[in-house]
Amino acid sequence: MTFTISDAAYGTDTPEAKRAMYADLRSQLQGLLAGETDVIANTANFSSLVFNTMPGLNWAGFYFLKGDELVLGPFQGKPACIRIKKGRGVCGSTVEKGEPIVVADVHAFPGHIACDANSRSELVVPVFAHGATYGVFDLDSPLPDRFDEVDSEGIQSLVRLLEASLPA
Numbered sequence: 001m002t003f004t005i006s007d008a009a010y011g012t013d014t015p016e017a018k019r020a021m022y023a024d025l026r027s028q029l030q031g032l033l034a035g036e037t038d039v040i041a042n043t044a045n046f047s048s049l050v051f052n053t054m055p056g057l058n059w060a061g062f063y064f065l066k067g068d069e070l071v072l073g074p075f076q077g078k079p080a081c082i083r084i085k086k087g088r089g090v091c092g093s094t095v096e097k098g099e100p101i102v103v104a105d106v107h108a109f110p111g112h113i114a115c116d117a118n119s120r121s122e123l124v125v126p127v128f129a130h131g132a133t134y135g136v137f138d139l140d141s142p143l144p145d146r147f148d149e150v151d152s153e154g155i156q157s158l159v160r161l162l163e164a165s166l167p168a
Contacts, residue, residue, distance in 0.1 A: 022154030051076035089113035
């Protein structure tokens with residue numbers, strides 16, 4: 001397998017700049033996922049690609065749904081909460097809603113779980129496998145209002161690529 005990871009510096013100041021970044025990320029992620037079916041390897045590379053490419057992040061990673069709680073998976077950033085009950089915090093609320101949640105100010109989100117006190121905004125996207133919730137992909141930023149609908153759509157497009165690689 002061969003793939004190229006871009007060393008480009010991306011801007012997030014316009015929707016067009018963000019869309020270009022996500023197009024490049026999709027291309028790079030397709031290369032990383034090509035022919036690989038191991039969940040840990042794929043989610044580890046996914047987290048690293050996003051964390052090391054997107055500006056303004058302090059955490060990027062996965063939580064996998066195990067029963068009624070999310071369990072920490074591969075991530076980049078400071079150590080994180082290991083288990084999150086379904087319905088708690090932004091990640092647990094995303095599982096209950098079954099759709100992405102963009103939080104401009106985590107301090108204003110009822111029940112926010114502060115794994116890193118420096119986080120100010122958050123984006124969480126559900127991950128599905130064969131019609132069921134598999135987990136979530138969580139992004140944190142030390143910048144208030146870092147994420148918007150363009151980011152939500154861009155991350156969802158990356159997650160769809162990952163979902164296609166998940167085992168039956």
